Amino acid sequence: MDIETTTREFIEKELLYEEEGARIGEDESLIARRVIDSVGLLRLVGFLEETYSIQILDDDLAPENLETLRRIADLVRRKQAAGAR
Amino acid sequence: MTALTHLVESSAARRPDAPAVRDGARTVRYGELRGAVEKVAAHLAAAGVGAGDRVGLLLPKSAEAIVGLLGAMRAGACYVPVDPDAPAKRARAILKDAEVAALVTTAAEIARRPGLLDGDGSPAPRTILIAGDEAAPHPDAVRLEEILRGPARPVPPHPQADDLAYILYTSGSTGAPKGVMLTHQNALCFVRWAADEIGLTGSDRLSSHAPLHFDLSVFDLYAAFLAGASLHLVPDGLSYFPLPLARWIDDEAITVWYSVPSILAAMSDRSGFDARPKALRTVFFAGEVFPIGQLRELQRRLPGADLINLYGPTETNVCTFHRVEGPIPEGRREPLPIGAVCPYDEALVMTDAGAPAEGGEEGELWVRGESVMRGYWNDAERSARSLVPGPGGGARYYRTGDYVRWNGPRLEFLGRRDAMIKSRGYRIELGDVEAALFDHPAVREAAALAVGEGGETHLHAAVALRENVPATPRSVQKHCLDILPRYMVPESVLILPELPRTSTGKVDRVSLAERIREGARTEV
Numbered sequence: 001m002d003i004e005t006t007t008r009e010f011i012e013k014e015l016l017y018e019e020e021g022a023r024i025g026e027d028e029s030l031i032a033r034r035v036i037d038s039v040g041l042l043r044l045v046g047f048l049e050e051t052y053s054i055q056i057l058d059d060d061l062a063p064e065n066l067e068t069l070r071r072i073a074d075l076v077r078r079k080q081a082a083g084a085r
Numbered sequence: 086m087t088a089l090t091h092l093v094e095s096s097a098a099r100r101p102d103a104p105a106v107r108d109g110a111r112t113v114r115y116g117e118l119r120g121a122v123e124k125v126a127a128h129l130a131a132a133g134v135g136a137g138d139r140v141g142l143l144l145p146k147s148a149e150a151i152v153g154l155l156g157a158m159r160a161g162a163c164y165v166p167v168d169p170d171a172p173a174k175r176a177r178a179i180l181k182d183a184e185v186a187a188l189v190t191t192a193a194e195i196a197r198r199p200g201l202l203d204g205d206g207s208p209a210p211r212t213i214l215i216a217g218d219e220a221a222p223h224p225d226a227v228r229l230e231e232i233l234r235g236p237a238r239p240v241p242p243h244p245q246a247d248d249l250a251y252i253l254y255t256s257g258s259t260g261a262p263k264g265v266m267l268t269h270q271n272a273l274c275f276v277r278w279a280a281d282e283i284g285l286t287g288s289d290r291l292s293s294h295a296p297l298h299f300d301l302s303v304f305d306l307y308a309a310f311l312a313g314a315s316l317h318l319v320p321d322g323l324s325y326f327p328l329p330l331a332r333w334i335d336d337e338a339i340t341v342w343y344s345v346p347s348i349l350a351a352m353s354d355r356s357g358f359d360a361r362p363k364a365l366r367t368v369f370f371a372g373e374v375f376p377i378g379q380l381r382e383l384q385r386r387l388p389g390a391d392l393i394n395l396y397g398p399t400e401t402n403v404c405t406f407h408r409v410e411g412p413i414p415e416g417r418r419e420p421l422p423i424g425a426v427c428p429y430d431e432a433l434v435m436t437d438a439g440a441p442a443e444g445g446e447e448g449e450l451w452v453r454g455e456s457v458m459r460g461y462w463n464d465a466e467r468s469a470r471s472l473v474p475g476p477g478g479g480a481r482y483y484r485t486g487d488y489v490r491w492n493g494p495r496l497e498f499l500g501r502r503d504a505m506i507k508s509r510g511y512r513i514e515l516g517d518v519e520a521a522l523f524d525h526p527a528v529r530e531a532a533a534l535a536v537g538e539g540g541e542t543h544l545h546a547a548v549a550l551r552e553n554v555p556a557t558p559r560s561v562q563k564h565c566l567d568i569l570p571r572y573m574v575p576e577s578v579l580i581l582p583e584l585p586r587t588s589t590g591k592v593d594r595v596s597l598a599e600r601i602r603e604g605a606r607t608e609v
Contacts (some may be wrong), residue, residue, distance in 0.1 A: 041326075
């Protein structure tokens with residue numbers, strides 16, 4: 001499964017406090033959908049680090065990297081590419 | 086000027102082109118703001134909403150939300166801000182309890198909460214104002230934008246000083262929401278004093294970090310409008326990202342910041358203030374005790390900025406303050422005093438024996454004066470329990486439930502009455518335990534909790550650690566043992582990646598206690 005799908009499934013199952021079956025679009029703001037709060041952000045980062053064996057630093061914690069599924073997938077790919085080098 | 090609504094009007098008359106509210110890329114100037122507020126007020130008045138009514142606000146903070154709440158007051162009503170992150174049930178319970186005559190919201194907020202507008206027998210709002218770009222989802226709803234595009238209409242008179250300005254719902258330790266009723270005068274006396282205390286002018290730029298349902302927002306909004314300064318809304322969600330938030334403070338050239346301590350600590354702890362925000366001159370904090378080590382670090386990173394602790398439950402507004410003077414010495418463990426009583430209020434320290442404290446005796450803080458609430462909405466019984474006559478008669482005092490003592494002219498905060506637990510006959514102050522936890526080099530966030538288990542109260546702790554500083558529950562307990570008497574050392578230490586927080590940014594003690602209780606059950 002690609003990064004977008006895997007992450008989407010994690011968020012929809014674990015972090016989205018809406019009705020069963022609610023979906024998140026690739027460019028939808030996770031802040032506006034109330035997925036990202038102090039605890040949600042930490043759980044999301046923990047999931048990404050564990051699933052993709054990457055390290056997300058304090059410097060990476062910014063809406064530019066984490067606000068949407070597309071940005072998250074881009075961040076993971078950048079981290080993986082940097083790790084492989 | 087006797088009402089909060091006069092503030093915008095007088096700043097608009099003096100400097101119509103000065104920026105009033107900055108919301109992302111959008112700037113609303115004072116002249117525009119005044120016009121928008123009057124149109125909303127006229128719309129509400131035409132719908133029969135006015136003096137004595139409540140107007141609910143259920144939407145993320147935005148320039149439109151601010152126009153909505155000012156419009157509600159301008160029509161003579163008071164506003165009731167509801168946490169947009171609140172679950173549907175709580176939001177509905179608050180709107181129902183307040184019996185709102187009008188509601189300012191967005192289409193998305195309504196869509197997220199099916200059944201929100203089913204009154205369950207209570208009268209439905211007479212009009213619903215929809216902010217944002219989406220179409221009105223309800224037959225009684227009007228888009229705010231349409232009202233603002235419409236013609237100016239006659240506006241009702243301003244409210245009076247003693248009229249209610251807003252009702253803030255807070256959760257007590259029990260979690261049941263109660264509505265704190267505050268008047269224009271309650272807010273104005275504090276706002277005028279605070280603006281004067283820091284010499285606020287029209288060239289200041291104030292942050293608006295606290296959500297509208299949290300009373301810290303009262304300073305942000307009305308001090309800015311009093312001075313004709315600009316109010317800069319922290320973008321939604323940016324609070325969860327300390328480094329970008331610190332950059333935002335610099336980019337917006339914020340001069341006065343106000344928030345709970347944990348947000349400031351997160352920024353300075355993660356080196357967000359490595360580059361000092363150049364314009365920042367005053368930092369207010371309130372809502373929780375600032376762990377002294379973290380405050381020292383903040384002071385080191387913001388040289389030249391005034392650091393001021395404000396204290397006061399929602400019921401009294403801010404009633405004491407303390408300006409940090411001189412560098413905080415290394416190794417100090419005692420927290421800051423909550424400080425001197427603000428000039429519009431009077432304080433009394435009442436001992437458990439029911440007599441005013443003498444010298445440095447401990448007791449409960451009682452406060453009366455211009456900033457103290459009128460009472461709890463729809464709850465005369467609770468109001469009577471909380472607002473009590475003093476020994477010499479006169480106006481009633483609000484019983485804060487906080488233990489304090491005088492140290493000269495200053496008050497020292499000792500802890501919550503309900504944070505005081507008895508264990509094997511010893512009285513334990515949870516704040517003292519927390520101070521010891523924070524003293525551990527690995528601890529970034531900490532809470533000491535009294536957890537009832539089978540009729541007994543036990544002391545536990547939950548902490549979050551700094552990155553790359555190892556610690557175990559045992560090492561944290563051992564550290565406490567070095568500082569505290571044995572009976573004050575937590576029985577267990579739960580290590581979490583981050584402590585859960587309520588929507589106002591305070592540690593969510595109810596959910597932490599629940600987790601500890603569950604943990605205890607699963608271990609058995």
